[in-house]
Amino acid sequence: MKRRTLLATAAMGLIALSGTAEAQMGKVKACFVYVGPIGDGGWTFQHHEGLKQVEAEFGDKVETAYQESVPEGAxxxxVLTQMALSGCNIIFTTSFGYMDATNAVAAKxxxxxxxxxxxxxxxHPNVSTYNARFYEGRAVQGTIAGRMTKSNKIGYIASFPIPEVIMGINSYYIHAKKVNPNVELSVVWAYTWFDPAKEADAAKALIDQGVDVIASHTDSTAVLAEAAxxxxxxxxxxQASDxxxxxxxxxxxxxxxxxGPYYIKRVGALLDGSYxxxxxxxxxxxxxxxxxxxxDAVPAEVxxxxxxxxxxIAAGTYHPFTGPLKKQDGxxxxxxGQTAPDGDLLGMNFFVEGITGEIPK
Amino acid sequence: MELFGITPSVLLASLMVAAVPILLAAIGELVVEKAGVLNLGVEGMMIMGAISGFITAVHTGSPALGFLGGALGAMALSLVFALLTQVFLANQVATGLALTLFGLGLSSLMGQGYNGIKPPRTPDLPFGPLEQIPFFGRVLFSHDWVVYASVAIVAAVWAVLKYSRAGLILRAVGESHDAAHALGYKVVRIRVLAILFGAAMAGMGGAYISLVRVPQWTDGITAGAGWIALAIVVFASWKPWRVLIGAWLFGGITVLQLNLQAAGSRIPVEYLSMSPYLVTILVLVIMSSGRGRASLNAPASLGQNFHASR
Structure with a gap:
């Protein structure tokens, strides 16, 4: 009897392998890896909100697990191996620095x-990537920054020199410059996603230098606390959260x-077999x-x-990176009238013309 | 006067503030280590101080009580360490590391529901006309009371260790607990008191982060400051004034590199970011070479457990 069950299982396994579409699943275990603590009030907090929405959407059909403050690297x-071994069907790795680890574990x-x-x-075929076009939001922020600055000095607290961050800096600067040609941008690289004391120090350094509008690309609310x-x-x-x-x-x-919507879509696809x-x-x-x-701190016309x-941007009539645009070196x-192809954005490693700082290599 | 577009008085003023948490934690740990106890749980005690101080300040509305609460919270946690290492003679290194992990977890639990709340503000001390003095007004007379208190504590620790009988006994316990015991001193009791003092300082340092420097609570807010404090004690070769220099150097370079970036300096960021650590290594190498070897003066019984039966 046992052997027969085994054979049956093996046969079913073969059928599943031979089919092109994924099999339906009765229950999905969705796991999340966070780079910071849920209580950061920013990036990780929002991913965790997404997890909660998945739970609310699927109820009993989904089981979730997560781990906070997982360092990027070895x-x-x-952590990923452990999650895969513990029966997770889908694992969301929520920081850029998990890229190589994700692909390495996915192979196994x-x-x-x-x-x-x-x-x-x-x-590998079982690795998907997802992202959001944050640079669109940076365009809106840049417009406000350019209009609101009195010292004509605006600041940006950057985390790491990766395309995602550089894209945000460029978009912020382009749109500030568009409404205020005298604007100057100071970029501070904090080299961290989450270190409230360092983020506050970076904000303080910018304020000491006369900057009066600060955008941040780090995860905590420390920058706003310093500005307050x-x-x-x-x-x-x-940033990341409201x-x-x-x-x-x-x-x-x-x-x-x-x-949330993306997580629900992906877990749902896994459940109904359309993944x-x-x-x-x-x-x-x-x-x-x-x-x-x-x-209301912003004037009505701004x-x-x-x-x-x-x-x-939402209607698709405007793209934040529309020519004529030059690189920093001229x-x-x-x-x-040309708009930036996605490939250029995803590999972006240069500042646009007018930004004075250098990107650390 | 400006250097690379940075005003020195602004830089000095902000480095004094930036150094306060590590300065307090390091001077506390110095006393602990002088008594012969190696407590690697500084990070855990700091974050316990950060959350206890935050909760106290939010509920009482008084930042001063918040610092007291922070000190008490960290002391409560350190009692676990004291019990394990002084009574049950557990390994100090392992217990200290466990204390850090425990403190991080416990603070996160206690902090549930305290995200996004603003604590009462700690105002700068009013110095009246003194604040208007060029340069010195900005550097010396523009801070809150904790900045001055931390320097005063360094001076007090130095004086007590160097000139008082209590300091002598504490050092005797740290250098040779058997000899101190033979002389009739209560080694365990003295060490527990030293641990409590160290915890109070670490707790106040933590509370300074959550109440003044980043006035809010988020998980993991100390972000490794406790480890830096531990390094500074070694860097200072267990001398109080050198702890002050070490903390200011470390805080100063951190602030300087951010300011240089904000001012648009062309110095590559990587070098600036690693410079605090580079300087630490450099100083350690210089200090431990040649004549300086003797000045490393680690307490002879550091990290060793004591039991009266031996």
Whole structure:
């Protein structure tokens, strides 16, 4: 009897392998790897909100698990292996630095689906990547920054010199410059995703240098807390999460990462058998990037201008990277009216003309 | 006067603030190690101080009580360490590491529901006309009370260790616990008191991060400051004033590299980011070479457990 069961299982396995479409699953275990703590109030917090939405959507049909503060690098590989062994069917790795670990572990577990956020490597058929077009939100922030700055000095607290971050800096600068030709941008590289003390120090350094609008690409609310100390002289933006507790100032708007719909779509696809390898990159139009409420600390006409830009991007009538644009060294990038192809954006390793700093190599 | 587009007085003022948490934690750990105990749980005690201080300040509305709460929270945690290492004679290195992991987890649990709340503000001390003095006004008279208290504590620790009988006994316990015991000193009791003092300092350092430097609570807010404090004690070769120099050097380079970037300096960021660690290694090498070898003066009984029966 036992042997027969075994044979039957093996036969079913062969059928499953020979079929092109994935089999339906009765229950899915979805696992998440976070780079910071859920309580960061930003990036990881939003991914965890996505997890909760998955639970709410599928109820008993889904089981979830997650691990917080997993360092990028060798540790990530260990955590991923453990998750794959513990029966996870789909694993979401939610930071750029997990790219190689994700692909390495995916090779060992062909039956487990891996979804890597913000990366571009899909070395194996079971690795998908997903990202959001945050640069669209940066365009809106840049417009507000250019209009709001009194010192004509705006700042950007960057994490690591990766295309994702460089894209954001360029978009922010281009749109600030467009509305305020005198604007100067200072970029500080913090070399961390999450270190509230260092983020606060970086904000303080920028404020000491006369910067009065700060955008940040790190995960905590420390930058806004530092700006709040100036009593309204310095403004900033919520990053990844709405950070509404700093409304109406210093937080005058925000970029909200809305991962829930994507997570629900992918887990749902796994359940009904329609799952396929994907390379998703949605923006404001797809609802993955939300622009948080622009507060009354911003004059009505600036608010209207920013919202018009947001709507134009959502409608597809405007692309934040539209020529003529030159690279920092003066060479041509985009001709008049040309928009940036996705390939250029995903591999972006240069500043646009006008930014004075250098990208660390 | 400007260097690379940075005003030195602004830089000095912000490095004094940036150094406070590691300075407090390091001076506490110095006393602990002078008593012959190696407590690697500084990071755990700091973050316990950060959350305890934050909770206290939010509920009482008083930042000063917040610092007290932070100190008490960290002391409570350190009692676990004292019990395990001084009574049950557990390995100090392993227990200290466990204390850090425990502190990180426990603080995260306690911090549930405290995300996104703003603590009461700690104001700068009013110095009136003194604040208007060019340069010195900005550097010396523009801080909150904790900055001055931390320097005063360094001075007090130095004076007590060097000139007082209590300091002598503490050092005797750290150098040779058997000899101190033979003289009739209560080795375990003295060490427990030293551990509690170290914890109070680490807790205040942690509370400074969550109440002043980054006025909010997020998980893992200390982000490794405790480990830097441990390094600074070695860097300072167990001398209080050198702890102050070490903390300011470390805080200073961290602030300087961010300021240089903000000012648009062309120095590559990688070098700036690693410079605090490079300088630490450099100083350690210089100190341990040649004549300086004697000045490393680690307490002779550091990390060894004591039991009266031996």
């Amino acid at each position: 540790d990530a590989e260990r 577990f062909p039956d487990v689906k891996f979804e890597h956020a913000t990366g571009f490597k899909r070395d 100390k100036t009593g309204g002289k310095v403004i900033g933006f919520g 950070m509404a507790e700093y409304k109406p100032s210093p937080r005058v708007s925000s970029i909200i990462d809305n991962w 396929q390898q994907a390379d998703a990159w949605e923006g404001i139009a797809g609802g993955e990037v939300l622009i948080g409420e622009i507060t 608010k209207a201008e920013a919202e018009a830009l947001r709507d134009a 060479s041509d990038w985009l001709a008049e």
